[in-house]
Amino acid sequence: MKIGFIGAGSMGSLLIESFILSEAVEPTQIKVSNRSIGKAQALAYKYPGIEVESNNVHVVYETEIVFLCIKPHEFATVISEIKPYVHEEQIIVSITSPVLLSHLEAELNCRVAKIIPSITNKMWSGATLCIYGNQIEETYQTKLQKLLSYISEPIKIEESYTRIVSDISSCGPAFFAFLLQQFIDSAVEETGISREGAMKIASNMLLGTGLLLTEGGMTTEEVQQRVAVPGGITAKALQLLSRETSGIFNELIRTTHAKYYEDLEVVNQTFDREEVGGQ
Structure with a gap:
């Protein structure tokens, strides 16, 4: 072939x-x-x-x-x-x-x-x-x-569903790499841990989490429940994340969709302008 x-x-x-x-x-x-x-x-x-x-x-x-x-x-x-x-x-x-x-x-x-x-x-x-x-x-x-x-x-x-699945599958790696970078940068700034060490640990954490959600058959809710002991450190941090990030991904999806429709209009105009095939 x-x-x-x-x-x-x-x-x-x-x-x-x-x-x-x-x-x-x-x-x-x-x-x-x-x-x-x-x-x-x-x-x-x-x-x-x-x-x-x-x-x-x-x-x-x-x-x-x-x-x-x-x-x-x-x-x-x-x-x-x-x-x-x-x-x-x-x-x-x-x-x-x-x-x-x-x-x-x-x-x-x-x-x-x-x-x-x-x-x-x-x-x-x-x-x-x-x-x-x-x-x-x-x-x-x-x-x-x-x-x-x-x-x-x-x-x-x-x-x-082209745009939303593209957000999740194709754009998603960049979005979560950005979030991971923010996590690592903050860890370095707040504690002095080496960037290389934090990156190695964080990257393996992300890989392992992905395996839990795929091969491990766990849901995102189950991962949080298994890690966060009621009243513990993780639970306290999750409360902060829930409060501070509320609505951020809704806005992200609105942004990507708006750009998609801009690009779609450009495509429509170019096909009309080119009069493909001489028609």
Whole structure:
């Protein structure tokens, strides 16, 4: 199976490297193009066998699955470019949340899907959120999910929940890394513990907590109950957290959704302006 990547930026390169290192595919099975060809060439240098293409159209040739790892405002132009060359047996996959399946289905004569990857896929962990177009049969969904299962747990979702599941799965690592950083910085400031020591302890704590919530089958409430003895230190601190953080994640979700709708409007305008396919 040949896999194509249009875009070798942060997430495109992460997916390429994760697929190779997990042995989902060999480097010789990958074709990649990028607006700045140097990024694609750097990947080919690191993983000999990757085919670097000078333009996006060549990526579409002889590939079964093509990942579009590009910015929202670039989609209309790229779709217009590759549209005459895709065929119905291909799966074109967007990894960009504001690009709707309806944008792709209206222009491409093939099966389309959207996935939301996560930086956690770099460690062959976390979820990959899968959203499928109307024309993609179960067989083709299974083919894509089998590939993604090497680096994640593929989870099928409805497109209407794209933004909130992206907040949790894709943005979540940054949010909780930020909170962990605040915890560590405060520990260093208040007690003088070394940053390196605090980071090692805190990182392992976060990993262990994740395992409790997944493989351990515990709920978030159960973790708190098991740690916090009534009237004890943890219970006192949890009262503070509950009081001081009330509503903060509601505001966070409102913020991400507002930006999503801004980006969606940009995508709609670019598709209208480009008049994809010359219509």
